Amino acid sequence: MPELPEVETTRRMLEPVLLGRVVRDVLHTDPQRYRNTEAMLGKQILKLERRGKYLIFRLDDGLDCLVHLKMTGGFRIPNDKKFLEPPRFERLRLVLHDGEVSYVDSRRFGFWEIVPSNQWQHIKALSEMGPEPLSSDFKLKDFQTAMSRVSRVKPALLSQKPVAGVGNIYADESLWLAKIHPEASKLSAAAAKRLHAAIIEVMARAVEVGGSTLSDNSYQQPSGESGYFQLEHHVYDRTGAACSRCGAEILKYTLAGRGTHYCPDCQRK
Ligand SMILES: [Zn+2]
Structure with missing residues (x-):
C-alpha cells in the first residue's frame, strides 16, 4: 500500500501538471467509488496537498477532491500532454484544458470524493490523524507522551494517531533503525526519542528517492519509473537476509494481521 513517501512523491510529480489547470472532464464508470466528481467540472486546481496517505486537490469555489490510493492506486502522466493509449488498469481520466492525467488501480480499492472545503469529518481516519512527521507539528514531547502509553508500538504507529502516514x-x-521491538510497550522517553528521529530520517530519505516499489510492482512514480527506497530497506522484504548492523537473520512474523520484519x-523485547 502506498504510504506517505509514495503519496508525497505522487503529489510532487502531479503538481506541475495540475496546478492552475481547469478540469474539463472526469471520465470514469464507477460513481460509487469516484463520488461526486462532476462537481470538479470547470473548476481550477489551486493547490495539491497531502495529509497522511490522502491526496487533497484544492479547487476553486470552495471544494476539495480527496483521493486515497489504498492498495494499488496511482497516477500516470503522459510523456507529451496526451496518452497515445490508456495506461494499464486505468480507472479514471482527468482531462484538463491543456493535458490529462490517468488514475490507475488494479485492485480498485482506492477512492475519490469531492466535498466542500475542509469537510472531512465523515472520514474518521482524516479527522483523527496525528501530526505530519516531516513538519514542525511532529513534536517530540507529544510523541513521547503517546509512546509512554502504548501496549504494542507497531500497531500504535499504524493507527495513524501518534503520527501520520x-x-x-x-x-x-x-x-x-531505532532498535525497538515491534511489540515493545510503554516506551521510555529515550526509546521514544530514538523512534521519533528514526521516523523523520526514514520518511525524509524515502521521499527523496521516490518511495518503495516492491516485488508486486504495484507502486510506480507517475512518470512510470519505480521508486528506489526498497534498495535501502534494512528489514522489510528481507526475511532470511543478514541484518546490516549485526549480521543476525532478519525474521518475519504476523503482528496484528500485518507481516512484520x-x-x-x-x-530485543
Ligand atoms: Zn541486527
Missing part, C-alpha cells in the same frame, strides 16, 4: 514498510524500517538481536 506511517504504514507497514516504514513502521518496520523505523523500528529497526525485524532483527531479533538489534530489536
